[in-house]
Amino acid sequence: METIPEGLDGERVREVLQRLGLCAPDEPLAFEPLAGGVSSDIVRVDLPGRSLCVKRALARLKVAADWRVPVGRSAHEAEWLRVAGEIVPDAVPRLLGYDPVLGALAMAWLDPERHPVWKGLLHQGHCEPGFAAAVAQHIVAIHARTAGDPGIAARFDTGPLFHALRLEPYLLATAERHPSLADRLRTIARTTAATRLALVHGDASPKNILAGPGGPVLLDAECAWYGDPAFDAAFCLNHLLLKCLWTPAAAGALLACFDAFAASYLAGVRWESSARLAARVGALLPALLLARVDGKSPVEYLVDERDRAFVRRVASALLVDPPATPAAIADAWRGALATR
Ligand SMILES: Nc1ncnc2c1ncn2[C@@H]1O[C@H](COP(=O)(O)OP(=O)(O)O)[C@@H](O)[C@H]1O
Ligand SMILES: [Mg+2]
Known part of the structure; x- marks a missing residue:
């Protein structure tokens, strides 16, 4: 039980x-x-x-008053930084330590001038397929190196947390809003929960990725879970699709980033057939698309009801008839954008 009050003040930091x-x-x-x-x-x-930089997880997310989640997530984030830091040392902030008493981690400070957030760059139209490919390479390297490792599986046995932070608010909350798609969404959630293959980051979104001088830096692994690596690929790819609506002038470049990410990720899949993994991305991605409009954590930039209706229409069709590959999803999205 958490008994220490929330927050980080000067005294606690010290x-x-x-x-x-x-x-x-x-x-x-x-x-x-x-x-x-x-x-x-x-x-x-x-x-x-x-x-x-010092970070401490909160019990109540600032996005939604009713979204309470277990604390202690910083321990998983620290542990993820430790593991990922051994696999891709330049692609994560260096972990300086984890304090179990306050549940806070300390990591190297990355100067924002030299490490802009990828989300902002994408919105400004700076969409480089080579950077997207590098993000995918880092993520798939972490998956490949941790796949089938029983020690890692034991250290990241965080299924209930992943359920509370990801499967419930995204997939199951969306199922409540879409009765005709509910069975499909619940099946995808079940399959994802039961797929335990590698160390998943769990929040591989452009807002959690910095563009450093040496390439991408991945942050914010408090949803880390030994589970389905397809989730990370689908999660990141989903953001690249949604950002086509946020920054329409960059849609072509964003889809080039999508293609580069997908190709680079699939090329690094070693622990199972890339076709099997691609099929799970094909199932998850439309579910996440719909979740970012109708789940508990809608993206803040889709405010125009026409954009939201567009996502619902495309995602619903893809959920009913799931594509076998991410490339097929990009084609469907491209086609839908061209005829809207
Ligand atoms: N090591 C770091 N150095 C500098 N800035 C950081 C560092 N870690 C995070 N940040 C900044 O803080 C923001 C929030 O960090 P993040 O770990 O994503 O927290 P949250 O879980 O609250 O989203 C990031 O987008 C980034 O701008
Ligand atoms: Mg974050």
Whole structure:
């Protein structure tokens, strides 16, 4: 049970850093809360000659009053940073430590000037297929290296958390809103929950990916779960589709990013046939499309009812007749955009 009140203040930040041996008792410390996080308190900390970042998960997400989730997620995020840091060291912030007393992690500070958030770049029309391919390479490298590892499976046995944070609010909440698609959505949720193959990030969205000088940096793995790697691919690809409606002028470039991501991801699938994995992406992606309009966590930028109706129409057709590959979904999306 969580008994420590929420929040990160200067005293708590100092307490965490001292326990982790990252700051001396008499060192001056300045901290500044970061904007953008919805499920955590996250702060920049400045100490003499160095900066770092401290993050602590909240029990209540800032997006929806009724969406309560277990705390302790920062422990999984820290553990994911540790594992991913060994596989793709340049593609994650370096973990500096995890404090189980307050449930907070400390990681290297990444200067936002040199590490813009990918979501913002995409919205500005900076859509580079090579970058999307690099994101996919990092994600699939983590999947490939953790696939079939019983030790990793035991460390990320977070099925109930993944259910609470992903399957319920996205797929099952959407099923409630769409009775005619409910069986299909519930089947996809069940299949996903039962597919335990590799270490999944769980929130591979452009808002959680920075574009650093050395390539993509993946953040925010508090939904980490040993489960279905197709989820990460579908989750990220879904955002590239939705952003075509947010930034219509960049739709062609966003779809080029989609193609590059999908090709690069599938080329790295070693633990099962890429056709099997592609089919699960083909099932999940339309479900996630619909979920980002009618689930508990709708994307904030689809405010025009015509855009929402468009997503519902395309996603529903793809759920009824699931495509075998991500490429087939891109074709359907392209075709629908061209004739809307
Ligand atoms: N190590 C870091 N260095 C600098 N900024 C960071 C770092 N980690 C996160 N951020 C910034 O904080 C934002 C929120 O972080 P994130 O881990 O995604 O938290 P949340 O779980 O609340 O979404 C990111 O979009 C990024 O701008
Ligand atoms: Mg985030």
